[in-house]
Amino acid sequence: MTGVHFLEDLSAHLAEISAIILFGIGITLLMLSRNMIKKNIGFSMTDSAIYLFLAAKGYISGRKAPIVVDGIEQMAYYINPIPAGLVLTGIVVSVASSAVLLALTVRLYRQYHTLDIDEITSLAQKEEEV
Amino acid sequence: MARKNEHYEESLLGRLDRWTQSGESGLDQRMMDDLASPPPPAASLPQKELERRMDRDDRMKHHMLLQEQATYDRIRTWGSVRGSRFFRRAYIVLAVLFCLALIAVLLRATATLPPFGNPDNPMHNDVARRYIEDGMEETGAVNLVAGMILDYRAFDTLGESNVLFTAVCAVLILLRISKEHSDATAMLELEADDRMYEPQDDLILQTMVRLLVPLILLFGIYVILNGHISPGGGFSGGAVMGAGLILYLNAFGFEKAERFFTFRTFQTVSVISLSFYALSKSYSFFTGANHLPSIIQTGIPGKIFSAGLIPYLNIAVGLVVCCTMYALYTLFRKGDL
Numbered sequence: 001m002t003g004v005h006f007l008e009d010l011s012a013h014l015a016e017i018s019a020i021i022l023f024g025i026g027i028t029l030l031m032l033s034r035n036m037i038k039k040n041i042g043f044s045m046t047d048s049a050i051y052l053f054l055a056a057k058g059y060i061s062g063r064k065a066p067i068v069v070d071g072i073e074q075m076a077y078y079i080n081p082i083p084a085g086l087v088l089t090g091i092v093v094s095v096a097s098s099a100v101l102l103a104l105t106v107r108l109y110r111q112y113h114t115l116d117i118d119e120i121t122s123l124a125q126k127e128e129e130v
Numbered sequence: 131m132a133r134k135n136e137h138y139e140e141s142l143l144g145r146l147d148r149w150t151q152s153g154e155s156g157l158d159q160r161m162m163d164d165l166a167s168p169p170p171p172a173a174s175l176p177q178k179e180l181e182r183r184m185d186r187d188d189r190m191k192h193h194m195l196l197q198e199q200a201t202y203d204r205i206r207t208w209g210s211v212r213g214s215r216f217f218r219r220a221y222i223v224l225a226v227l228f229c230l231a232l233i234a235v236l237l238r239a240t241a242t243l244p245p246f247g248n249p250d251n252p253m254h255n256d257v258a259r260r261y262i263e264d265g266m267e268e269t270g271a272v273n274l275v276a277g278m279i280l281d282y283r284a285f286d287t288l289g290e291s292n293v294l295f296t297a298v299c300a301v302l303i304l305l306r307i308s309k310e311h312s313d314a315t316a317m318l319e320l321e322a323d324d325r326m327y328e329p330q331d332d333l334i335l336q337t338m339v340r341l342l343v344p345l346i347l348l349f350g351i352y353v354i355l356n357g358h359i360s361p362g363g364g365f366s367g368g369a370v371m372g373a374g375l376i377l378y379l380n381a382f383g384f385e386k387a388e389r390f391f392t393f394r395t396f397q398t399v400s401v402i403s404l405s406f407y408a409l410s411k412s413y414s415f416f417t418g419a420n421h422l423p424s425i426i427q428t429g430i431p432g433k434i435f436s437a438g439l440i441p442y443l444n445i446a447v448g449l450v451v452c453c454t455m456y457a458l459y460t461l462f463r464k465g466d467l
Contacts (some may be wrong), residue, residue, distance in 0.1 A: 001205050006238075006241055010241050012245040013241070013243060013245070014246070016246065017240060020233060023236070024229050024232060024233035024236075027229050028225065031225040043455055047429065056246060059247055060247055060249050060251075060254065061166075061248075063249075066273075066274035067361060068272045073262065073263050073265075074262070075254075075262050075263060076250050080258045081258065081274045081275045081278055082259050084275045085286075088279060089273070089287075089290055091365075092290045093290065096297030097297070099298075099458050100300045101298050103300065103304040103461075106305060106462070107304050107305070116348075
């Protein structure tokens, strides 16, 4: 595949590309920031990127949301309802997981009075040595 | 340690050692005596000269010790100062490179995907066709997504509701502060952290909340009850109602909110909703799934009492989500429900 073809192929996937870039930003934040709250933000960003990707995969140009109007029940009128259901599931699970992550962060802060993951690790090591 | 020493002194090796050390002759004993007695030339030197020499020796020794200590410190702290900075920089560079490589790989894979918005994509297959063309007859729901998640895949949604409930339980375990075990000053501190610097009874907020909260709750109930007819459903409506309750709590404080929502309320509502969901869906599993005839009629699509169990399941899910949102907020803010 030449470079021009590659770019042409990519230009047909603008929604997916933005989802992937958002995913990359989230992973970078997760790896680079030492602050636990920022890590949680990065985690939520990767979640959102995956939902954007799924929703983009379910979309069909020029069609309506899958709610039956005027009794028309044909495949050619509505978008794919399956990714919508999957994204709904994912959003609920991500709410639950980020709540648990934030609660763990609060407990860490109460114990060590810092949000820096490196400081927390060294303090925990010192505690173990004692 | 002392015990080990005794053992050693009583043992054969210890006795042999003592014999070689002291010997039969009194030579070693005399040597020890010589060493113990003060050296004779030191006494002949003037006191001042002696002090000066001692001082010089001490200073040299001290200097050498300092140098040694500095070398040791440099070696030992390299890992936590210069070394950590070096590893930190290497880590940042590697992390950025890894993320860029990840994005590149994903973009390369995206270029080979079927085009965006094309109706002939392989993922718009017979499953989606079945849901769209037969979904309304089989489930009675006009909103095909609601019919899908609460009828065809209702067990999935039961799992989701349970995930939310489990999350609240986990947060409760992590964050709950029991009033019996913590003293009064700690509770006062928490209260001060929470509300001391905020306006206590804000008139503007309270007036607006009196107007808005009934409307927000009504809208949430509307979204839940119309979940099978229009866009919406238990999750979105429950989130709206939870937001309304949180707004009420912020305006009027915990004393007034606890009149209608305590930990008991949360327990009762969540457990009853989840049990109702599980029981009704297992009933449907035994009687209605796999094209076995179901007693529950789907009704006329578009009417409010239609779509079989879907409106009731929506209500159960909505109550669970509403309680979960409110409980998470109060747990993070006060450490209690």
